[in-house]
Amino acid sequence: MATIAHDYYSVDVSSPRPPTSQIQFRLWRDGQVTTGQKFLRVYRSVLELSKLEAVFWAEPGSGEYTNIERLDLALLLAQGDWLVLGVDDSAPRRVRGANLALGEPGVYTFNITSVDGGGGEQGDPALAHARVRVERVPSSREVVLLERPADGEWRVAGYGPTPGGSGEIDLRVVGGDVYAMAVDDYGVRFVADLAVQVGQRIRPTQYTGWVYEITEAGQLPSVEPAWWAAVGENPSQPLGTARAVARRYFQPIALGPGPVEVI
Incomplete structure (x- = not known):
């Protein structure tokens, strides 16, 4: 934030921030709540894995709810589907990728599972x-x-x-x-x-x-x-x-x- 100060007044010349969407994830493993640490990484597509857009994590001992991030809402909507990779390093290791539409603020449930969606295959x-x-x-x-x-x-x-x-x-x-x-x-x-x-x-x-x-x-x-x-x-x-x-x-x-x- 920048402020121009004078003897009798000051003027705030900071630009308004764009609208954001408050996003949090609830991370499951094979359809259940587990206590191990989990990570979730957000990318634009499989062709842009070198550019990480956002990271969510659930702390060990809790393992369920992640940190909360405020992401640019216009960017989320313009992109449409985002590639999301969920990782649980607890043995046996679980990794799952899915395309998610992220826009509305809220808590999104993501199931890190060996079968897509707990039975999709x-x-x-x-x-x-x-x-x-x-x-x-x-x-x-x-x-x-x-x-x-x-x-x-x-x-x-x-x-x-x-x-x-x-x-x-x-x-x-x-x-x-x-x-x-x-x-x-x-x-x-x-x-x-x-x-x-x-x-x-x-x-x-x-x-x-x-x-x-x-x-x-x-x-x-x-x-x-x-x-x-x-x-x-x-x-x-x-x-x-x-x-x-x-x-x-x-x-x-x-x-x-x-x-x-x-x-």
Whole structure:
């Protein structure tokens, strides 16, 4: 912080800090809380392992909750998925890598396990042919496939996108009924002065059914605006120095059980 001092007054010329997101991790080993020291390292991608972006650790004797870091929110959102490597050196050593979307502040649970997600590699490989329409128009959505085996214990069989409205999603199935759930983009809660990119979605702090998709990059206003609904041709409107259009948020819709193709 810099201050210009005079005999009768002083002026603070420090620049405002960009919005940050407070992130903490809860680290498990094979789905359980253990006391050994654990580390979690965050990178942009597997091609940029020489550049470490952030480090979280859980102290020995506790081994569960990590330190808290404040990370640049605009950078987190612009990157999208981050490569996260979890390491537990307690014998036998466990290492797990996963791509995570980090944006909303909070505590993220990360399971350092020998099988992805505590069972993601169980079952026979299969394919689901997914098609999503919103108001009769093909739409890109995330689709999650849930399976209910004979023992009644629900499990995630797989998930994936439907670019352009359709896609094939890789699954692991154990012979149960499979249900599909399509999930809309809920966006990021409004943060004052946040730098935003084209395609990102912002939602009001008091949600009323609409989210706002950025059409021109810029910076959100310092004070939350009066939000608007989509009217007529739904033209973009100023949102700070950015521009955005109102989009209806559609609640998740589930269908099933449906057929899958076992490979």
